[in-house]
Amino acid sequence: MKMTKIVRTTADVFYPFCLVFGLYVVMHGHLTPGGGFQGGAVMATGAALLLVAHAYEDITGRLRKTAMKILEAIGLMMFLFAGLSGLLFERPFMGNWMAFTGKWFSHPVAHGPNPGDLNTAGLLPLLNIGVGIEVLGGLTIILLYMLSGIHAEKKP
Amino acid sequence: MMKIALYSAILLVLFGGLMYLAADLPVGAPLQSDMDDYFIKNGQEQTGANNIVTSIVFDFRGFDTLGEATVLFTAVLGVGMMFRKMKEGEEYEND
Numbered sequence: 001m002k003m004t005k006i007v008r009t010t011a012d013v014f015y016p017f018c019l020v021f022g023l024y025v026v027m028h029g030h031l032t033p034g035g036g037f038q039g040g041a042v043m044a045t046g047a048a049l050l051l052v053a054h055a056y057e058d059i060t061g062r063l064r065k066t067a068m069k070i071l072e073a074i075g076l077m078m079f080l081f082a083g084l085s086g087l088l089f090e091r092p093f094m095g096n097w098m099a100f101t102g103k104w105f106s107h108p109v110a111h112g113p114n115p116g117d118l119n120t121a122g123l124l125p126l127l128n129i130g131v132g133i134e135v136l137g138g139l140t141i142i143l144l145y146m147l148s149g150i151h152a153e154k155k156p
Numbered sequence: 157m158m159k160i161a162l163y164s165a166i167l168l169v170l171f172g173g174l175m176y177l178a179a180d181l182p183v184g185a186p187l188q189s190d191m192d193d194y195f196i197k198n199g200q201e202q203t204g205a206n207n208i209v210t211s212i213v214f215d216f217r218g219f220d221t222l223g224e225a226t227v228l229f230t231a232v233l234g235v236g237m238m239f240r241k242m243k244e245g246e247e248y249e250n251d
Binding site: 029030031032033035037072075076079080083093094096099100106107108109111112113114120121122123124127128130131134135138141142145146148 | 200201202203204205206207209210211213214215218219221222224225226228229231232235236239
């Protein structure tokens with residue numbers, strides 16, 4: 001079943017904003033409330049909006065099941081390898097070896113408020129991005145499986 | 157009619173007992189707060205993250221979060237198995 005043209009246009013306009021807001025929540029996970037799970041859920045909400053407004057056949061060009069499966073696997077692998085990378089630097093599994101070294105994501109941070117320096121917290125942004133990608137892929141593929149019954153109107 | 161009144165009375169008594177017992181529970185003031193104080197005091201200096209929740213979820217309790225991500229992955233696998241396409245000639249078991 002297809003919604004009216006107004007709903008479809010609104011969904012098309014809102015979809016990129018959903019993605020951008022989810023990406024913001026994921027990227028600022030170590031500074032502001034939110035994180036990988038929440039940002040990934042926000043991004044998957046954009047996919048749900050698109051799925052409900054359009055028919056399933058019209059959406060398969062933009063949201064592919066294979067791409068979402070690959071995204072999910074990539075997210076979990078990224079999380080695992082970011083955790084394992086601590087072993088290379090004489091730290092335990094999931095050890096935060098990147099913090100305070102002065103390279104990527106590792107500016108020193110003092111006790112108290114931070115004016116918005118994204119380059120802090122070492123390994124945490126990487127883990128956040130991994131979890132965000134995984135939740136985006138996982139929730140979207142669940143939606144695609146469950147809502148694949150929404151078909152276009154059958155032409156007589 | 158009698159049955160409904162009886163069930164309602166039993167429910168009311170149970171609810172009253174629950175409320176009576178719950179009134180004595182401590183709320184908002186944990187008895188053991190050593191761990192919380194440690195996280196709030198040292199979380200920012202040890203991990204460099206301003207968000208204390210993120211520093212706990214992804215650093216102090218990172219292994220737990222790995223399990224959570226695995227649970228989501230397994231849930232997606234289960235949904236994919238449930239909504240798969242039937243093969244030709246295959247039939248539902250419960251028919």
